[in-house]
Amino acid sequence: MAWNLLHGEYHGGDQVRSVKLQNLRREFEYMRMRENEPLTAYLTRLNELINQMKTFGEVLSNERLVQKVLISLSKMYDPICLVIENTKSLETIELHEVIAILKSQEQRFEMHNVDSAEKAFASFSVNEKHQNKNSTHSGSAKSQKHWQSKNKSWDSGSKPQQVGAAQSSNGQNSCIKKD
Template sequence: MSFTPPPPPVFAGENYNIWAVKMRTYLQAHDLWNVVLNDTEPPPLRANPTIAQIRQHNEDCAKKYKAMSCLQSGVSDVIFTRIMACDTPKQAWDKLKEEFQGSDKTRQQQLINMRRDFENLKMKDSETIKQYADRIMTTANNIRLLGEEFSDQRVVEKVITTLPEKYEAKISSLEDSRDFSTIPLTELINALYAQEQRRANRQEDHYEGAFQARSRESSSANLNAKGKKPWTEKKKKEPVKRKFPPCVHCKKTTHLEKYCWYRPDIQCRACKQFGHIEKVCKSKPKPQPQFQNQAQAAEEVESPEEHVFSASCFASSSKVSKIW
């Protein structure tokens, strides 16, 4: 079957490590990767070559230009200007690698930082097992992109040694049934994920049962408490006293200026002066003691007459009752 590979991946200046992996695979599919690595010219033809030898020699010479064409087509125009002066595909490849990946010293420093990040990874309380596994695999893949071999076995060991205590029972059962040196990473993650889902379902059922029981208790309490206001009823808020701008006459904020008792245009009925009303007048005459004594004497005079009248009424009523 004929195979028509897709066009080469285009590098625009970001994620060089990912592009380098894709481009290497693309060149290998076209049998051009050895030309990029070796950068050697094909040997010259011998005397009296055959047609097959001439054809093979021409193909070997054309590989150099095919690889160069793939590299030039696999970068954007901005990146192309940096490799257009290169004569061989190896020169173009090394130039891109040095500029966007750095030297070997820089790459080693990046590897050290990535390894440190990998060793410091721990599962958070709010994370699921798959989210934690994705974080571990991202760091491991970044290490692989820098050219270092990183086996899945190290990732499995990292997951097992950094899991919280709630996964201890599942890990113990896996240790009894499987060998961790041969267990695939996907199988380990799926087994732990299944346990996590079962635990989540049990908690959900427990919370749902508790909520239903609480709802039944509250409904029965509402039925028993007839005529009583529900506890959720909010208390009526007390009316808030309205505040007005300070009065120009008394400086208070409890009334409007036109209702002030100390207006200059109002006349007191007690002292006939302007500037206040009778209720707050300080010159209003107070009741004299002699008038109070006379009032008391009048009350004392009226009281004996009332007693005599009541006695006569009682006597007459008793006579009437005897007659009958």
Template sequence: MGDIINTSDAIKDTSHLTFQCPILTATNYPIWSLRIKAIFKAHGIWESIEPGTDVDQKKDNAAIAYLYQSLPEDLILQVAGCTHAKEIWDAIKTRHLGVERVMEARLQTLKAEFEAARMKDSEKIDDFAAKLSGIASKSAALGTVIEETTLVRKILTAIPEKFLNMAATIEQLVDLKTVKFHEVVGRLKAYEERTSLKTTNNSHDQLLLSYEG
């Protein structure tokens, strides 16, 4: 079973959209806290956590109810003595501080890996793009999203010299602030295939000339 389940009483906003309530585990605190924060903001009750002072009692009670729905039973018993949502939130944060630090260390490693990534001359566009996408996926899973524009600029600056003319053309033709990563990868891949075909044909011509000579 995954770490996200539908609550018995579906959480709905004023537009009658159904939310899923994330369940806190031993390892998912960073993602859990982001999701809970988003749900609380959608319901207008995040103020019960930040700043957590002079909070309307109904909002505080609602926040406590949602937190209880997202906690495992053993943890609910441990925070049952807390009277306000902020107290519960802070207790959970303190409990998972070690996990958060590990996540931050992993994010720093991924950031360094992303910044150092360079495409080799023998590497294919598809393979290098998959490597960047993989780093982005791992980063997102840890709570930090690598923006589309960052991915686009990375691949255009990390490709070998043989692609530089195409990279310059792409920069002139498209808006780097809005173009999608997969679109840039597609253009580079098409260029790669054309140049590869041209190289193959030239090699074939050279063999024919050598044979005829």
């Protein structure tokens, strides 16, 4: 009797279960990976939804799940999805195989992003010889650094000014502290 009471409370009657399942199906159909969402976060969201659907009695075939994953990924994954669709049989490939392929592709994306960031900053060096070594700075004012590219000169035309420095009424520079 307690089981029936709990079952009725959490699952509701047949009509309530049918409505909940219909809403979950709709959510499943419209679910898409967000543009900057990591693959693992999207797969977690999708898995939670699938588990809710299974709780209400929905049976999804492996082929349907593979298709859902492949069509709902962000644009960045289109090339790898095309390769999977053209080289594998969607009827026989397991979902965990597709996920493994996608995760390895995500690692390649991350590796290339790290490499490009390192390359972008590798061509810069800090040149501190233009600083006035005798000057003292108070408060939050930092020493000014002159960035120069290796083997390239900067054509800025004007000298960079120190942030936070202002001309006082007596003609001397003073530091302004901003909160």
